[in-house]
Amino acid sequence: MSKILLHICCGPCASYPVPRLREQGYEVMGYFFNPNIHPYSEYVKRHEALEEYARETNLKVIYDEDYNPIEYFQNISYRETQRCLFCYRLRLEQTAHIAKKGKFDYFSTTLLVSKYQKHQLIKEVGEAIGEKYGVPFLYQDFREGFKQSVECSKAMGLYRQQYCGCLYSEMERYAPRDLVKKVFK
DSSP: OOOOEEEESOHHHHHHHHHHHHHHOOOEEEOOOTTTTSSSSHHHHHHHHHHHHHHHHHHOEEEEOOOOOOHHHHHHTTOOGGHHHHHHHHHHHHHHHHHHTOSSSSSEEEEGTTTTTTTTHHHHHHHHHHHHHTTTBOOOGGGHHHHHHHHHHHHOOOOOOOOOOOOHHHHHSSHHHHHHHHHOO
């Protein structure tokens, strides 16, 4: 049985890829590393939702408690339009590092369940990082299970976030459109 380290952004997004990968014969270990989620209270809610999901589904998870959004902000300063690239790279690089250290056969991410994520960019970043670390990135388009993950997380009573995670995505979600256009021109 191949071992896979699955980067998990939150409980709801894990609710489709985890059972799917298990059905395919993978031994799944979760990895929570999301230092750019903003604000800290949001980070805590997502952490707690994953703990609840993991408990209910008997999923082992490594919780990386290194919460440091400052590093992310420094990396994207004056490059805000490339923030997703930096976000993916930050999280997948650390996941690959842990996967190599833990002798996993593959690594992947639950970000691939979201229809709002940039799948091609995630795939490219993941594959490049996989080559660098010698641990293959397993790309699977989990978007087919997006609706199912929403239903499952609601049935489990998991906290469901309303934006991707960073300060900028929070602004895109809640700020008036004209302000968002002005800021991200």
